[in-house]
Amino acid sequence: MTHMTAAKAIVEVLLREGVEKAFCIPGESYLSVLNVLYETPRIELISGRHEGGVSFMAEGYAKASGKVGVCFATRGPGATNLSIGLHTAHQDSTPMVAFIGQVESSFRGREGFQEIDLADYFRHLVKWTVELNDARRVPELVHRAFHMARSGRPGPVLISLPQDVLDETAEMVFQESEMLSHPRPDRQAVAKAKEILRHAKRPVIIAGGGVTSTKSAKELVELAEKLQVPVATAFRRFDAFPNQHPYYIGQLGVGAAPYLVECIREADVVLALGTRFSQITTQNYTLLTSGTKLIHVDISPDELNKVYRPALGIVADTKNFMLDLLAELGESGQSKEREAYIQEQREKYEQYSEVRVTSGQHYVNLEGIMGDLMNHLPSDTIFTSDAGNFYGWMAKHYRFQEEGTFVGPTSGAMGYALPAAIGAKVAQPEKTVVAYAGDGGFMMTVQELETAVRCKIPVLAIVANNNMYGTIRMHQEKHFPKRVIATELSNPNFAQIMTNMGGHGELVEKNEDFVPALQRALASSKPALIEVRIDPQQVSAARTIEELRAAQPAKQM
Template sequence: MNAAEVIVQCLKSEDISHVFCVPGESYLPILDALFSEQMIELISARHEGGAAFMAEGYAKASGKVGVVMATRAVGATNAAIGIHTAKQDSTPMVVLLGQVARSFRGREGFQEVDVEAFFRPLAKWAVEIDDAKRVPELLTRAFRIAQTGRPGPVVVSLPEDILHEQIHDVKFSKTFVPKPAPNEEDVGRIEQLLQSAKRPVVIAGGGVIRSKATDVLRLFAEKWSLPVMASFRRHDVFPNDHSLYVGHLGLGTHRAIIETVEQADVVLAIGTRLSEVTTQDYKLLSTQQLIHIDIDYDVIGVTYSPHIGIVSDAKEVLQRLLTIKLQPTWAAWTKERREAYEHVSSLPPVKRNINESVIDDIQHLLPSNSIITNDAGNFASWLHSFFQFQQHTYIGPTSGAMGYGLPAAIGAKLANPHRSVISLSGDGGFMMTMQELETAVRYNIPIISIVFNNQMYGTIRMYQELRYPNRVIGTDLSNISFANVAHSLGADGIRVESGEQFSHALTKALQSSKPTVIEVITDRHVLSPFLTVEQVRGGKQ
């Protein structure tokens, strides 16, 4: 086999069924090798950033490694946003990048860039293969690094001349992902500290989801009546309608939910890096005793020095914590914090704006196993504040990347073709990757994309109004008909201006076999669920 064919065999050995790309001349041999491969479907996107978001969303939804390919320099740098998202979200991804021929390197050849140097800060690992014989070794290593420890993106640079070279006696085996577990002493220390607690709380992150430990987390919480919070954009780590769920630590989190952590005396953080957003600018955990459990040595102690720090797979540690002995004294406090969450996360009977009507409708009209993705933007604060997620129903970027929602939904739908997949975007974020709607049409991927159109970059406008009221610059956008755009790309498009219209549109979209855009015309004076332009300018925020 030549090196390109070897690469495809490696993908097969890792059970890769979908590869995302924008085709490029620098890796034509790999495309040719995929032409003859029936087990792998190639999804050709309209932009490398969109392709990378698709691979990232696919990886989250499938539990597999996302694979994306791009051509040298111009394609590689376009894909960087998805690579950064995978790094911050701890998503396993392998990025195969074309590179100029080895004899041209170092001369600023056509579209040449030092891939290793460029991606080293963005990726978990970056490597350029300069010897065809090492393709099996280094590509296998790439898949191992992407999946083990704290998962993340690995970038592999492939000089185009090596792809033609012959390689003999190649064998592959699927990567085995080790699952470190705590020892008895570690479990005993956790038991002792929890037993001393009066107001404990669990903060659960993406590591719990990745290790398929959500059910074990629920059993653990139920056994000891422990309140559970979700870290930033990990809403689906615990059923939101459960009596032990007490909120999401995200952007714009209501004060009543933050107070739960502030009042806690022991915090058990599992599978979370305790990011800036989760910890509210690194200010939230100051007096509490912290138990920090993560699969990666490098995560523990970075943002806070824990009282107990343990390297472990989330499922392994939770299974062992089911065996400890506690005498809970915090049932009343847990009930109080659940009531505080319910008070601030319940939609009013009479909806105050169309955004609230949209969230209410998707709550009641979507099938319970539907997957929701979203872009960055203020529109998402209604989703994060009021929607009640079930386990394994949400995919969002902790990197805060705009343009994520639509392509991530495409990846999620390919991973789960029998589940409804819906994306939420603002008009600003949607226009960054809306060309991928054509990709969904071309491959017949029936996702639903809700676009909140307020003709502005809403989040930036909010901060603009807060810090420089009445001095608006750069945040106004044009009045685009996204429903018409959808029609022009071969998708269904529906414009709505009321809650009743949205209900009909969503019902129709759920029955359609085509991708659908539902354009929601929103009030540009409503900045968030709890803030209007007038309130900001009047000093009432």
């Protein structure tokens, strides 16, 4: 039992939970916590330029490190700015704990300065919210927050910190504990899964976040080979399975390849590993047919039967399920028919994803850029990505060879790539980390370039610039051809912005200049940025604006 302030007790719990890095925008409502962190060198506090960026940093750090991401923000505007990263963490099942300052207890309910009922506001965005109203309960509630963030389906947790409570002193009782939350499947369920898969004619595995979060690509490779089953990855889970493996057949994302959608719709058995069957993965909830037997494995019982009714639903840690199924399978024979089926799907993937166009006539061609990145970056390079049509070239052409090499938001959040790359680089400083973004999203958090320079975090940003909100322009042309409004942009010279910030900037206007620019950027050992000018007419990897307009007549108003 130790006598201390609530602020000091919060930091003590962080230390006991193994927190080494935290991200913040400073605010007067939690100055007492900042004051304790000042004398706590074991925790590095990284201050950003906007709460949205800070929340993305913590979320990217959590994904890249496998630890709980921690961030701090002040009340009111700071809290609402922070919310985008918490929503992303919720949809991506990323463990985070957010501490937000709050109005003094005696001022609550009077519409005090920047007052928001934080617990109520965030309730549907996070796994759990709590307001700290009693200093004595700091050990209990903060330890519980970390447990909630990690356990079951991981996710974000928010703690509201009334300013006056932080300075209250109390006798704190800290109890050491270790929480293990990796449930194993029922043995009968594993045996039944084995039976269903053994008798399948055209099975497919869909690998989701349950594979990436448990770093179990190795086990998935072994399982796929032993079962002779091809593997597709869920939306933005490219690295759940090595893309160069002959059993990999593609990713289920926006505009998924028709051959892959057809393959899964014709499958007689689908083994879904740790995926929540999101709208994007399921192609607007149309992916599975009534003739498909679904084996759905997820750590959260809430995810089973939420979208599709499984023939067999198994509540378990994905890695433990695979290990138990591998043990149950023992030695298995090989089927020539199954191998031919897999080879057919693999050949379709290779034909679809092959880089054919290596340069553009008047602009940089992103297909060629994908080939250059694969040829000139280490295989363990970590990519973070914004949302936008520029990402379609990566989704189609880039082949992720190692797990833990893609960090992207299934929430479709713009402005994510740069701050998430900062968080990922803090987590994995020895690896090359590349933020891949379009001009629209990049401008939403461009100020975090200063954070990277000030804190000496050498990330590389690649910005595809077509001076428009490309995704929305695509939809605009599909539904209201030629009626262009609100999607055209003008941009500064991004490379010059990076140089002015103190980093290394490059502008590339033709493909043959990209690799030398890439090499110079990496050799600079500074935060770096390469702006690539892309064709505004090529609004997606599949269509130009004129092709979209020709496909559908203008609507009559």
